Amino acid sequence: AQKITQTQPGMFVQEKEAVTLDCTYDTSDQSYGLFWYKQPSSGEMIFLIYQGSYDEQNATEGRYSLNFQKARKSANLVISASQLGDSAMYFCAMRERTLAQKLVFGQGTRLTINP
Amino acid sequence: NAGVTQTPKFRVLKTGQSMTLLCAQDMNHEYMYWYRQDPGMGLRLIHYSVGEGTTAKGEVPDGYNVSRLKKQNFLLGLESAAPSQTSVYFCASSYPGTGGNGYTFGSGTRLTVV
Numbered sequence: 567a568q569k570i571t572q573t574q575p576g577m578f579v580q581e582k583e584a585v586t587l588d589c590t591y592d593t594s595d596q597s598y599g600l601f602w603y604k605q606p607s608s609g610e611m612i613f614l615i616y617q618g619s620y621d622e623q624n625a626t627e628g629r630y631s632l633n634f635q636k637a638r639k640s641a642n643l644v645i646s647a648s649q650l651g652d653s654a655m656y657f658c659a660m661r662e663r664t665l666a667q668k669l670v671f672g673q674g675t676r677l678t679i680n681p
Numbered sequence: 682n683a684g685v686t687q688t689p690k691f692r693v694l695k696t697g698q699s700m701t702l703l704c705a706q707d708m709n710h711e712y713m714y715w716y717r718q719d720p721g722m723g724l725r726l727i728h729y730s731v732g733e734g735t736t737a738k739g740e741v742p743d744g745y746n747v748s749r750l751k752k753q754n755f756l757l758g759l760e761s762a763a764p765s766q767t768s769v770y771f772c773a774s775s776y777p778g779t780g781g782n783g784y785t786f787g788s789g790t791r792l793t794v795v
Binding site for chain 2: 599674
């Protein structure tokens, strides 16, 4: 079974600094997808970035990039030039390679940006 | 375009009471899911459905039942609520072969069982 591990329960970063949120995964599948979601204090789940296991380039979306190291089974989220509005919970997730393509989530990392 | 709508948004139940959470999507998505979110545990899958009339158990199904009589609706039932079911519940939907932003989440239902 797939498993996602986020080892940082909380992170504190100064505004404008870059921050890396760690995510490791465990799967025996060759084809899979990795996702990052942001959950602000208002509670909604906001999609940030996606990486397919066969994608050769690391995914980027504006200030977000995904540092994908397939051999190490890691998919870290990098946020450049952090902003106060980046303070939130961040979840890493993997899509199972099953008919239902269920998402399996990590425990989450609470990121706090200090002014 | 409403996306995924969950009702109610908040509810307080007494132990032993029953209730149904409604999830409705207007995107014609085949797949629908119910997750619960607890502190330090991320989102865990309760039940899911791959199409109208189908349901299946997820990681933490005990104490819950579901139904998907119509493609656009996915109902989550608690027959006899317990304090351990205090949580935030999220419904989500997707379509086959999705990647990227293919999953749509509802805004959540905060349930407290006292």
